[in-house]
Amino acid sequence: MNIQKFQHLAVIVGLAGALLASVARAAEDVSIPLREQDIQAAGIETKPVEKSSGSDELVVPGTVTVPPQQLRMVAAPAAGLVETLLVSPDEEVKAGDPIATLKSSELIEAQRAFLQAAADAALANEKLRRDEQLYKERIIAERRLLVTRAEAAQARSLLDERGQLLALDGMSEQAIESLRKERKMGAALTVRAPMAGVILARHATVGDRVMASAPLVTIARLDPIWVNLQIPIGRAAGLDRTDKVVLPTLGVEGRLIRIGRTADPATQSITAVAEFSPGKSPIRPGQAVQAILRIKGTGGTLWRVPADAVVHHRDKDWVFLRAADGFRAVPVNLVSETPQYASIQGPLAVADQVATRGMLTLLAELAAKDPSAK
Structure with missing residues (x-):
């Protein structure tokens, strides 16, 4: 007896759920009664909906x-005259390839300061070597040796600073070492590509006088x-x-x-x-x-309809389904869209026909029945 009661209760709950779903759907849908002659006069045409695949476009x-991390602006390392530009837009370059040559008076001044620092460092080292020998022979006090060591360390730091400034001016380590040994200065400076890539643009021309850090070319990978x-x-x-x-x-x-x-x-x-x-x-x-x-796909059923079948009204997307007394406006979820087709989710069936032409007439009827528009 109890089992029969539970069975009856389950049937009642199922019927109630179906009724509530039907009422909810009726509350969302909007009926648009139209006579056949009115449909033809408005030029309304329909096409069947199609069940879409699991993905869309x-x-x-x-x-x-x-990408910004693949762009590099190559700038003039020192102020000077652009003597030559060795690359053109759209040209491929490798890391280290020459891009431009500059004539720079600042480079000559930086080389002079480097050579002066190298001479001072050599003199300080020689003085340190002599004072260490004198200290071993107990001829000078330890205080004098400490002062000489500090002076030698300071001279080495200044020489390192001047060498780094030359590197920032575009001189290679080999060129800096050659300058130290041969003590021969030069005003020509070769600017090289910092990475492999393609020249996107040139920002200077031959004969320009540029300041330090002025852009010369843009390289991109x-x-x-x-x-x-x-x-x-x-x-x-x-x-x-x-x-x-x-x-x-x-x-x-x-x-x-x-x-x-x-x-x-x-x-x-x-x-x-x-x-x-x-x-x-x-x-x-x-x-x-x-x-x-x-x-x-989202996991639910997707329907494919012509893109013209979907209209937007009151922050919702709608399609108009053919009904016995005219049409029924049904709210849908627009998943994706191409110029020809749209993929939607909604309470549709394979046999449904959606309006694709004469949409202004149907949209005007839908607006007229919208309570929030009154």
């Missing part, structure tokens, strides 16, 4: 850019390379499920590495960054591209 524009994607803010919800990013016109695939947290107030879009390894593909910084984001 989002087509967005993007701009190719160089172009593998990997980034594409800044402009994503409409309404389509940003599913970006974390992006499986891969494709540049169809260039034939390369990459991955999404960053999703922006701020929106552009003018375009109401966010910037997402995709990374690609271009290989032999001609991807160029500054190039405008079209990217396809392959997005994995």
Whole structure:
């Protein structure tokens, strides 16, 4: 007897749940009665919905850019005259390749100061050697030896400082050592590439007089390379499920590495960054591209409808389903969209027909029945 009561109770609960779901759906849906002649007069056309696969696509524009950590600005190490520029834009260079030559009076002054410091250091070392010998013979006091040692240490520090300044001026260790031995100064300075890459731009011309740290060229390493994607803010919800990013016109695939947290107030879009390894593909910084984001499914049923079938009203996305007395406006969740198709989630069925033309008439009817608009 008790078992029969539980069975009856389960049936009642099931019927109640179905009734509540039906009431909730009816509360969300909006009925739009239309006669057949009115539908034809408004030019309303319908197409069947299709069950979508487990993934979908989002087509967005993007701009190719160089990752900031792969950019290097090569500047003039000292003030001087640009005598030659040895590279051109789009030219590949290796680390250590000569880029430009400068004539610099500052370099001559830095070399003179270095040679003076080298002479002072040599004199201090000789004085230290002599005082150490005199101290061993007990001719001088220990205090004098300590002073001489301090003077020699200071001279060595000054020589090291002058050598580092020459290195900052662009002289190699070999050139600095040659200067110390031969004591032959030169005004010519060769600027070399700090890394391998491609010359993106030249910022100086032959004959320019430049200050120290003035930019000469920009070098970039172009593998990997980034594409800044402009994503409409309404389509940003599913970006974390992006499986891969494709540049169809260039034939390369990459991955999404960053999703922006701020929106552009003018375009109401966010910037997402995709990374690609271009290989032999001609991807160029500054190039405008079209990217396809392959997005994995959310786990629920996805429906594929023509993009024109989805309308936006009162902060919701809607489709209009054909009904016996006209149409029924149904709120849906827009998962992704391409220029041709949209993937949505909602209470749809395979046999449903959605309106694809004459949307203004249906949208006006939906607005007229919206209680919040009154």
